[in-house]
Amino acid sequence: MRVKFTVNGEERTADDVWEGESLLYVLRERLGLPGAKNACEQGECGSCTVYLDDTPVCACLVAAGQVQDREVRTVEGLGSEEELDPVQQAFIERGAVQCGFCTPGLIVAAHDLIRRNPCPKDAEIREALAGNLCRCTGYEKIIDAVHTAAAHSRGEATS
Amino acid sequence: MSEQGIGAALTRVEARDKVTGAARYTADVVLPGMAYAALVSSQVSAGRLRSLDVSAAKAAPGVLGVFSHLDRPTWHRVPAIPYFGETRMPFSDDRIHHAGQHIAIVVASTRQQAAHAAALVKAEYEAGKPVPTLEKALPSAYVAAQGNYVNFPQETVRGTPEEALAGSPVRVKAEYRTALISHAPIEPSVTTATWEGDELTLYDTSQAVVVHRGLVATAFGLPEDKVRLVCPLIGGAFGAKTHVWGHTLLVALAARRLGRPVQVVITRKQMFTTTGHQPPTVQRIEIGAERDGRLRVITHDSTNSTSFVAERPENTVLSSVATYAVPNLRTRVRLARMNFGTPTAMRTPGDGPGSFALECALDELAHELGADPVELRRRNHADVHPQSGKPWSGKNLLECYRIGAERFGWHRRDRRPGTRREGNDLIGYGMATARRVEHHRAAESTVDIRTDGGVVVRTATQDIGGGTLTTMIQVAADALGVAPDKVTITVGDTDLPPGAPTFGSITSGSNGSAVRLAAQDARGAAIRLAVGDKGSPLHGLAEDAVDVRDGRLFAKADPRRGETYAVLLTRNRVNPLRGNGKYSPAESQYETSTFGAHFTEVRIDRDLPRVRVVRHLAVIDCGIVLNTKTARNQAQGGIIGSIGVALMEELRQDPVSGRALAPALTDYHVPVNADIGQIDVHFVNKPDHNSNPLGAKGLGEICSIGVSAAVANAVFNATGRRIRDLPITPRRLL
Numbered sequence: 001m002r003v004k005f006t007v008n009g010e011e012r013t014a015d016d017v018w019e020g021e022s023l024l025y026v027l028r029e030r031l032g033l034p035g036a037k038n039a040c041e042q043g044e045c046g047s048c049t050v051y052l053d054d055t056p057v058c059a060c061l062v063a064a065g066q067v068q069d070r071e072v073r074t075v076e077g078l079g080s081e082e083e084l085d086p087v088q089q090a091f092i093e094r095g096a097v098q099c100g101f102c103t104p105g106l107i108v109a110a111h112d113l114i115r116r117n118p119c120p121k122d123a124e125i126r127e128a129l130a131g132n133l134c135r136c137t138g139y140e141k142i143i144d145a146v147h148t149a150a151a152h153s154r155g156e157a158t159s
Numbered sequence: 160m161s162e163q164g165i166g167a168a169l170t171r172v173e174a175r176d177k178v179t180g181a182a183r184y185t186a187d188v189v190l191p192g193m194a195y196a197a198l199v200s201s202q203v204s205a206g207r208l209r210s211l212d213v214s215a216a217k218a219a220p221g222v223l224g225v226f227s228h229l230d231r232p233t234w235h236r237v238p239a240i241p242y243f244g245e246t247r248m249p250f251s252d253d254r255i256h257h258a259g260q261h262i263a264i265v266v267a268s269t270r271q272q273a274a275h276a277a278a279l280v281k282a283e284y285e286a287g288k289p290v291p292t293l294e295k296a297l298p299s300a301y302v303a304a305q306g307n308y309v310n311f312p313q314e315t316v317r318g319t320p321e322e323a324l325a326g327s328p329v330r331v332k333a334e335y336r337t338a339l340i341s342h343a344p345i346e347p348s349v350t351t352a353t354w355e356g357d358e359l360t361l362y363d364t365s366q367a368v369v370v371h372r373g374l375v376a377t378a379f380g381l382p383e384d385k386v387r388l389v390c391p392l393i394g395g396a397f398g399a400k401t402h403v404w405g406h407t408l409l410v411a412l413a414a415r416r417l418g419r420p421v422q423v424v425i426t427r428k429q430m431f432t433t434t435g436h437q438p439p440t441v442q443r444i445e446i447g448a449e450r451d452g453r454l455r456v457i458t459h460d461s462t463n464s465t466s467f468v469a470e471r472p473e474n475t476v477l478s479s480v481a482t483y484a485v486p487n488l489r490t491r492v493r494l495a496r497m498n499f500g501t502p503t504a505m506r507t508p509g510d511g512p513g514s515f516a517l518e519c520a521l522d523e524l525a526h527e528l529g530a531d532p533v534e535l536r537r538r539n540h541a542d543v544h545p546q547s548g549k550p551w552s553g554k555n556l557l558e559c560y561r562i563g564a565e566r567f568g569w570h571r572r573d574r575r576p577g578t579r580r581e582g583n584d585l586i587g588y589g590m591a592t593a594r595r596v597e598h599h600r601a602a603e604s605t606v607d608i609r610t611d612g613g614v615v616v617r618t619a620t621q622d623i624g625g626g627t628l629t630t631m632i633q634v635a636a637d638a639l640g641v642a643p644d645k646v647t648i649t650v651g652d653t654d655l656p657p658g659a660p661t662f663g664s665i666t667s668g669s670n671g672s673a674v675r676l677a678a679q680d681a682r683g684a685a686i687r688l689a690v691g692d693k694g695s696p697l698h699g700l701a702e703d704a705v706d707v708r709d710g711r712l713f714a715k716a717d718p719r720r721g722e723t724y725a726v727l728l729t730r731n732r733v734n735p736l737r738g739n740g741k742y743s744p745a746e747s748q749y750e751t752s753t754f755g756a757h758f759t760e761v762r763i764d765r766d767l768p769r770v771r772v773v774r775h776l777a778v779i780d781c782g783i784v785l786n787t788k789t790a791r792n793q794a795q796g797g798i799i800g801s802i803g804v805a806l807m808e809e810l811r812q813d814p815v816s817g818r819a820l821a822p823a824l825t826d827y828h829v830p831v832n833a834d835i836g837q838i839d840v841h842f843v844n845k846p847d848h849n850s851n852p853l854g855a856k857g858l859g860e861i862c863s864i865g866v867s868a869a870v871a872n873a874v875f876n877a878t879g880r881r882i883r884d885l886p887i888t889p890r891r892l893l
């Protein structure tokens with residue numbers, strides 16, 4: 001089948017898509033967008049998190065056919081060459097990135113959290129990101145980064 | 160801290176690429192004409208393949224080839240162990256040694272097609288009777304003969320342990336168990352193989368491209384220089400990518416037969432069953448001591464499981480051999496074979512499970528004596544190496560205890576267990592010592608200074624997430640006297656000078672030393688060039704009268720006199736000026752280790768006894784710290800990983816077949832955001848120049864050793880319950 005949808009603001013089309021293909025597969029293998037990671041391909045880790053319309057989803061669990069005429073935003077579509085998104089910037093500044101394999105998914109999930117809740121508390125951050133596994137960082141710095149990003153998004157300066 | 164680089168909290172150089180999705184990992188490398196493989200796994204855990212029907216798979220859409228033992232692959236030789244996963248080459252016969260064993264590889268035009276066709280392979284088994292678990296294997300446990308992986312003494316005796324025990328006024332004796340646990344890195348293992356004639360290039364998630372190249376070359380009977388291994392970035396490993404496992408060879412084999420590049424991404428399930436794990440252990444410890452707490456004797460008897468295709472003892476007993484000053488000792492390690500995949504190094508091999516047993520036993524002794532656990536450890540401090548008697552190259556363990564106890568508020572601990580509470584919470588404090596032998600490896604690097612003032616470091620090590628790219632840049636910048644942002648680095652490719660593996664905490668010390676030597680070589684050559692060059696303001700000066708800062712060479716006596724590397728090299732038309740560094744560890748008069756002390760506070764709800772680590776402090780002595788930011792991050796991660804080992808991680812097995820019951824991240828619980836309290840890390844940060852020229856030692860492992868014991872000891876302090884089996888789940892506390 002043919003699937004047509006918007007990715008990071010651009011109309012894209014994928015041809016010869018199989019019934020069982022996931023959105024993750026289409027993004028990575030057909031559209032050349034390897035930002036979202038294939039870490040388990042069964043909805044366990046959150047490394048493949050992308051926005052589908054306005055909701056973060058595990059792209060490995062979404063059938064490609066479901067995204068017809070809808071809008072997908074991946075980590076590649078947050079921020080720009082000139083200006084990173086505050087979440088991306090905060091992850092760098094706070095040292096929330098180690099091996100980086102969980103990072104694209106975490107950034108989308110954190111981005112969504114801050115949109116919904118501009119001033120999240122520790123417990124809310126932990127809760128919101130509990131579906132995103134990270135085996136390297138131990139999360140402390142990720143939580144710092146979300147606070148920093150939230151402050152930036154609210155227009156506050158942080159130390 | 161040096162202003163030029165070492166110790167600075169420099170932000171990781173590849174972080175930007177990682178947050179934008181631009182970073183390319185092994186699975187992101189797409190080669191023209193590349194096909195995709197899927198591996199078929201055995202459903203039974205012992206026996207033989209009676210038949211293997213691949214006809215339906217071969218006829219499935221897009222399929223290019225299916226290979227199995229029926230194709231009789233001719234391996235040249237079994238590569239030298241260690242660092243090759245198993246002694247049996249994949250597909251070499253019809254025998255099954257564990258569930259999940261690769262029995263066929265299917266290659267197709269797309270990944271989906273390969274996965275679909277793999278499901279069509281029909282295997283019939285002549286099922287054997289498996290040895291399912293360590294428990295069932297124990298009766299046939301044996302002491303392995305030296306050789307292969309068995310590269311440390313399986314039995315050690317010091318003094319007269321039996322007599323010492325008999326004469327000890329205080330004795331404690333207990334049995335401890337650690338669980339079968341899995342690395343579970345977020346990035347699965349991936350290999351892409353491509354041949355050009357007789358030359359093989361592998362893009363492989365490898366913690367040691369140089370070592371692995373040699374092993375692959377042996378398997379295919381190729382000279383080493385006909386194999387190139389590339390590993391751009393690794394998405395976590397923790398030991399799972401230390402060895403060459405079957406899939407790497409099988410993909411190379413398929414690519415050769417099909418004459419096109421082939422990629423395999425191991426499934427999450429296969430990560431649990433075919434790329435190693437830390438084997439479960441049963442450890443018996445007996446300690447005899449004087450009433451004042453001085454240790455007279457330790458006996459430590461440890462058994463771990465291994466597979467039927469490799470012997471891999473866990474060096475758990477080294478904790479007892481090398482941590483404390485104890486005159487009498489007896490240790491023994493035994494192996495027990497079970498039908499499960501082959502175990503491998505996992506953060507931290509040997510010392511992880513070993514320190515759990517020893518450090519809990521010491522806590523039991525402290526309780527028995529009514530002594531303070533920190534004081535007990537101080538009293539038994541090993542001023543020299545307790546086995547060899549050699550001096551330490553550097554050791555600041557007493558300082559770790561002092562700083563740790565102070566910062567943590569250890570004096571607030573109540574010795575009587577179960578006495579501190581707050582609301583419904585029981586509160587407990589626990590601590591443990593950490594000690595890890597520092598390993599060294601030969602490593603080489605080049606450092607090029609270019610006419611534009613830029614610097615390029617080239618060395619075939621790899622970054623598995625610990626921050627190696629950044630720290631190596633800092634080392635080069637420091638030694639050259641340039642700003643770190645002038646330096647770039649290329650790693651992860653056997654075409655580069657052979658670097659060190661990124662396992663066993665080797666990278667900072669060994670590879671860092673090679674980079675430093677290369678940078679010093681380049682700096683020295685530049686100074687020589689300047690003082691011998693009539694056109695240079697430094698002409699005629701003695702070499703040691705010149706210093707370099709911020710890329711500018713200048714006369715120490717008159718800093719206004721000088722010029723930059725860029726100007727010097729441009730005028731002399733030298734581009735680049737190359738420095739070579741070769742670090743070869745020498746036989747040393749010292750014993751080198753890293754040390755640390757862990758302090759933990761747990762809280763346990765009395766009705767729902769789930770252990771929460773609300774506070775943890777680690778004080779670590781790993782020589783000079785190359786980058787305080789990446790170091791702290793790495794250490795925190797290691798601590799949290801070990802809190803997982805203490806409280807939740809266990810790959811449970813079916814008691815009959817031995818198969819992993821639920822090899823998935825949903826069932827193999829790793830700590831997530833919601834689980835973690837405050838984790839503090841403090842570094843002693845004193846260089847150990849007796850260890851290597853750089854004075855830096857490994858951090859990746861020492862940060863995680865002793866954590867599980869500190870947690871268990873805190874649980875005892877909180878509840879009065881001594882849990883000797885990991886993980887400490889609510890069920891065990893009920």
Ligand code: FES
Pocket residue numbers: 037038039040041042043044045046047048049058059060061
């Ligand atoms: S890859 Fe989608 S959740 Fe793990």
Ligand code: FES
Pocket residue numbers: 096097098099100101102103133134135136137345394395624
């Ligand atoms: S940084 Fe490695 S998994 Fe999160």
